[in-house]
Amino acid sequence: MFYVQLFSEYFKNYVKTKLTYRADLAVELLADLMFQGMNLFFILIVFTHTTLLGGWTQEEIIFIYGFFMVPYGIFSCFFNLWGFSEKYIVKGEFDRVLTRPAHNLFQVTLENMDPPSLVGSLMGLIIMGWAWTQMDLQMMWYDPLVFIVMVLGASMIYMGIYTALTAIAFFSDAPTGILPLMWNIQNYGRYPVTIYNKAIRILLTWILPFAFVGIYPAAFFLHKEVSRGFSLLTPVVGLVFLWIGLTVWKYGVKRYRGAGS
Template sequence: MFQIRLFHEYFKQYMKTRLAYRWDFLAQFLTNFLFQAVNLVFILVVFGHTSDLNGWNQYEVIAIYGYFLIPWSIFSAFFNLWDFNEKYIIKGELDRVLTRPVHSLLQIIMETMTPESLIGVFTGVLVMGYGIYHLDLTWTLLDFFFLVLFSIGGVLVYGGIYTILTSISLYTDSKTDIQPIIFNVSTYGRYPINIYHRFIQIALTWVLPFAFVGFYPASYLLDKQEWFWYAMATPLVGIVYLGLGVFTWNQGIKRYRGAGN
């Protein structure tokens, strides 16, 4: 398939460029690891002052956080859209992209990917495994299958939401600052949703469904059957939101007037 071959070539060129400065590349790995470790320390500090969070013990919350890191890291590696407004709208790079016979969103994903962010997958597996080990849970092959399936669904949820947010600049032709705000909201999905106010629970489920990236799938993997159907809906929610993201993007591209206007 042409798109897969093209992605492979972009990936090779990116790695050649990054490995030309090996210490910088390794430093990025270390930075990502330390950032994730700080969040884990925060959980440990919280449980240094309480025995549980609304019925969730320390190792359950650690396992949920570890699971959250897996889809989050994959999303961060391949949907690096944070500086889209600055680079592609204000500096006019989108005009260049639109002259090529490949979907514009796919090109931007390939141009901005940061594979070093995938270190978070390894970290997430370790953290989740640590939590599950202390919970004495027994996993089957089916659980590993759902781990992969849910992770893909979580990546699609994130990808869809942030594609929608990125598309806003295609309609306004100006820099927007909504992504940092939504990023702060997204961090709520790494903790048990029932520790929040009812309004926040609804928002994280039906408006900005970040609970499907972390909590709902992880709760199933922790044998919490009360959220079974929410967990099973994760891939569907991901498909719906990615579809909305691509639709919003395509409509925005039709409205885009170019950097010279």
Template structure:
């Protein structure tokens, strides 16, 4: 309850700060929307030249993309660790974090959260509803719970991978980072894995399981029975990768020796 209370207070202060600059908030959301529109246009252009891509129709691909946007938006809102190395290790702010009686990872998540990124889930939901109606998809009452479970699993996968990458900074405080490259690799998860070479398919499933963020869970709602097993594994993979990331983080904090100044 203590952590819940701290989280609610942080959110309240964050919203007060953001609402003081409503124009900036609108511009940020508009820029995110334009980036999503570019990706959507890319898919439409591809399918203007071919009706099917390895057995997947345009509407099915759009549904996968729409689902992918939802866990990605939640991840982007709460796990902004892309500048962790520069801000907390190189500039020494980690020393400040470690003086407080709250878990260091929880503090950094709160300090770096960007709740406006949650709006990025809205286009994803709109795309899913629109395409779902075109595909005449049928849903049951428990599909809403399944949707939440799969989204949470996808968020935990994202968080686990990027937290693990951030922990590298505890052991090597160089300014270089592989975060940008990993963000680019993560985009492969919004396309069906069977369009890739089997090596890439294996990596996206078991090494960097971004396929569990988009195509596998979306396949559950598309009734792609050959991928059902993978879809149900999404929460398990998410919990596993997040648990590993937290253990690596705790090990990194124990190793951390400060900036020395």
């Protein structure tokens, strides 16, 4: 209950701040929608030149992209840690965090949460719904429950990977260079891994498992046997990588010696 109340207070303060600058909030939401729209437009452009992409139809690719957006929106809302090194390590804000009773990672995530990113998750649901109707898929009674489990697993993969990468700041003054690279790699997960060569498939499945945030879990609902078996591993992979991320973070915090003078 302590953490629930703490989350509530942080969220209230966020809303008050955003309502003070409503134009900025509107511009931020519009920019996010335009960015997602451009990605969707790119998919549509690709299918003006082909009817199949690695054996997948346009509607299936759009469905995968919609699923990809849902966990990414949740991750972006609660793990918006792109500026962690500059704000908390270089400027010494992490010293303040460590003097408070709440868990340090929980504080950092709440201080940087970005609820407008959830609009991306909503758009993902809408895109999935449209593609679902176009393919005339049958919904089973367990599909909503499986969907929630898959989204949670995919979100944990994001959180685990980026928590570990953010923790590099405890060991290096300039770790941010790897984050844009990782962001580019994660986008490969919104396309079927069958269109890539063997090395990239291994990378996206077992080393940086971004295939589990898009193609694999989405394949469960598309009834694609080639990838459906992997989809059931999504929550397992999520738990493993979240544990790795938290372990690296914990080790980094132990190595932290303060901002100094």
